[in-house]
Amino acid sequence: MGQLRRDPIAGRWVEVAVTNPQKCDEFDLKPQVKKGGTCPFCPGSEKMTPPEIEVIRDPKTRPDTPGWTVRVVSNKFPALKIEGEIDRRGVGMFDMSNGIGAHEVIIENSDHNKDLADLTQDQIRNVISKYKSRSIDLENDARFKYILLFKNHGEPAGASLEHSHTQLVALPIVPKRVKEELKGAQNYFKFRERCVFCDMIAQELQEKERIVFENGNFIAFCPFVSRFPFEVWLLPKSHNPEFRSIDDSAISDMAEALKEILVRMKVKLNDPAYNFIIHTAPIRDGIYEEYHWHLELMPKLMNVAGFEWGSGLYINPTSPELNAKCLRETKI
């Protein structure tokens, strides 16, 4: 039996189990299995991808050959194409636009068998630096309004290639969910004259029970209104609307925190499939001072069913308090 909780950002209701909390390890946990075979992201296969856009590589090696540690390329099968002008028009009652945008892949390391959780803090730092530099580069293109960074790990989370990678999509529109969050943050600010995310951090630091990890610049917790079991949010403690303005010391702390969360999940939940998404302010068309960038991580432990789709009301069969305790106490 549950408790309904409402998040103050998007106004989403979630039912969480509290009276009869499911145990940490009651899910049907199957680790992600790598099938192998020819991989376009492995060293030696560089010609199978479009040419590299940015790279960290041994200076003695040539572009698009082995010798790299992080490699950014265009997606060979992009969701949106980069060439052309935006042509938005009506079709009867509907609106339409051609699919202008950029779709890039950040290959996180050269070893096919190492996932993000297996990398060192230094290696993860390099990956996050590429998230930042690609964001800044694409910001210069006046056609784009939003840059979305996300990672799908494992087939159940929608990953079609198993070599560990993150994706970046630059969009000619501000996506609906981002607009909702911006509006929620603005409404809260109007009412309280404070940032909703900063207030959330303050409440979590005071109550402590949902915190998973904390360092100088970052805090990771299972949100009070978790939609999914073991959902974790990672937030910079200082207010900042834009991910791309992250500085070197914060990148280092973010790498540490991300590794902590991913390793704990891998150990406790048997290498679950997961998605993470970096939520950041739009590039142009306004000032978004009320917003606070963050990363949302959702392990894929169950299927989303008709109820959630139909209602936007999520049923979480566990409690965030118990999930956080589990992850905190996991020996790594």
Next chain:
Amino acid sequence: MGQLRRDPIAGRWVEVAVTNPQKCDEFDLKPQVKKGGTCPFCPGSEKMTPPEIEVIRDPKTRPDTPGWTVRVVSNKFPALKIEGEIDRRGVGMFDMSNGIGAHEVIIENSDHNKDLADLTQDQIRNVISKYKSRSIDLENDARFKYILLFKNHGEPAGASLEHSHTQLVALPIVPKRVKEELKGAQNYFKFRERCVFCDMIAQELQEKERIVFENGNFIAFCPFVSRFPFEVWLLPKSHNPEFRSIDDSAISDMAEALKEILVRMKVKLNDPAYNFIIHTAPIRDGIYEEYHWHLELMPKLMNVAGFEWGSGLYINPTSPELNAKCLRETKI
């Protein structure tokens, strides 16, 4: 490469493939397999469920024994419980409520091996009649604001029991997605003084290429802004905000249309997992004349990934026009 399309109801953007349309049958289609074993929804197991609330049964048989064709019971593991008063309160910056609500199961037929698609039009008519009578009954409970009817078919769509059934949840809140749709319909009405769904029906009837099936009272089409491959919407042609006011002749036409869609999908897509949801106006707290009830059906042919979660922007690798043609031309 795709085309971005925006739906005029919730303001959702979807990218659909148009220049290089994927073929109808390119998905990895695995039929739903019934594992058998003891089933609490089978005749003879009536004592394994809570007592029946409504039933269509041979008048010579006793309640909670075999002899029924459609049976409605409370969910044994309800998402929300029916007893108690609503107690909404703040927890720091958050809102909370106890989980008051009803959660019922409509067992659609007694044969474990027959799914909704396998029933006759008459049998489906009886199932829809129960959707209606349960909706009307629960409407009397002043604590509830919304009644959500939905079906999960197959494990990938979130079904935990394989005996064909539909679920009903009565909620003390109006869910977020419903609110969005209501607001979208209201905004459109303010601007055009017409119903957005009625306009959509008119445009589909004129363009014809996305229609899957049509009879006197109903139209089924793949929406211009389909989020998922082979998504189908079923709408009553006459404007009506509330599902529960459906009359007998419309129930009969709805049963025919639903069977047509389900059988075509079963044949063409190899018995896919799917969800359907009946979208209807809230019970109280306002007049929703601008709304138009309908059913949304989404076969589960691919995993929803980080991109969709993060953005609310869906990428549909097929085109609704091609999907509709496929379903229309399927021999049944």
